[in-house]
Amino acid sequence: MSNTTRPPFVPSHKLPVPGSSQKHILAIDDELPILELLQEYLKTHGYRVSTATNAHEAKRIVESEAPDLIISDLQLEDTDGLQLIEQLRVVLPKTPVILLTGVLFDPHVVEDNLKWKISSYVSKTAPLQSLVDEIRRHIGR
């Protein structure tokens, strides 16, 4: 599908509706098309998704409304994803974090080295449904 046929993407950090019964997910990625797809897909599964392309936006969203789950890429515009996750963990120690990246990680390496920082690792090459399965595993529907 061509981008010209789709409506323009609106950064959703302005969209959260406090008080909604839907689970709130914060998606962080430096690529807007990725965020657009994530928001669209997770919305169809009943989640409310806020998006941020950098650490500054992510922190602002966390301050305004704490998410139930965080999905973060490894590479961001202004910082390293793992570093941002560490900072957010200080504020939200119990919030599950899923690392979603195209950088190929060995799952064993993730298990051994990153288990203290993240709750799950999902490759960007995996189907979106696997990401939804992982989200449901952490916060349910």
Place this chain on the structure above:
Amino acid sequence: MSTEPPPPPVAADPTMRRVLACFGLILAVLVLVVVVSLNNLSRSVATSDWVNHTHALITELDALQPTLNAAEGELSRYLLTADQRDHGSYQNKFAELGEHVDVAIALVAGSPTEKQQFQQIALLLAKRADVASQIVRLKKGGDAAALQRLLAQDAESHDHRELAHLIEKLRETQTDLLSARDRALFLQAQTTRWTVLTGLALDFLLLCGAAWLIRDALAARTLANRLLQQSNVELEEKVRQRTAELSATNAQLAAQSLEDRWSKQALEHQNRYNLLIIDSISDAVFVVTKLMNVSRLNPAAIHMTGLEPVELIDKPLARVLSLAGPTELAKPTYDPLARTLAEGHELRDKPACLTTKSGHSIPVRLNFYPLRDRDKVVGGVVILQLSAPAST
């Protein structure tokens, strides 16, 4: 511009024709009843006027004799008393009698027969008035003998009896006419009553007939309506099911579309990432086809050869690279890299010579790996490192 053909003529429905005929008859009966009733009503009004008129005439007739008697009584009193007051009473009573006569004449003016009958009465009354005038004149003149003769002559007359007879005759005529009019009025009322009742009964029968005629059509339409409603319910249920299926399919397709877009994004991202990795390597990398033609090279290779990609892509790698032999004469007649690729072997850290765009030869160390796609060699990768300068 096309014109639509006229619709085919609708076949006349015999039941509909009969029903329309019934309603036509009902309308005709109603019109007849209305006409007859209005006619009878007009006649009743006319009869009522006539009856009032007749009663008025009878009243006037009944008043004539008593008034005449009263007037003549006042005259007798005047003859006895010669009082002017009694003379005035006598005049008043005769004036009253004249009024009754005038009213009666007006009432009989429309009927020649009655007019003729009443004329005789009026003449007799006029005669009585004339006699009274003569008596009064003689009384005032003091001619007692003439007065006596006139009174004696009047006493022998039969005017009163004849007047009573004439009045009674005219009154009986009017009474008979009243009775006839009463019978006629009763008959008119009866006619109106029967006309209305007969019309209503006929209309009711015609309505029953119309209902009888359309009963089958009504039953058929009721059944068709019920079937239509049932079909509508079934259709709505099918539409609902189909809509639900389409919605589910649509949601599935939307999810699949998102998955496809996600896969495409991931693939592009992965490809871009891999290219970044390859392009960031400082060693020269050449990707070759099975025929050892260059299909791809990284920036380090471009920098090392000084050639642009357009000068190398789809060109034999041997144009810029050769394995180093002991001497120029010892160069093999075949391409050792092509042979290695064909055999699926690898070469590691072999000395080679890279020819730059300017014609200079640069000693390099060569690594060569065949590219396998599911155990099938589809090409190869050549990685060149600059040889370390010989130690002096």
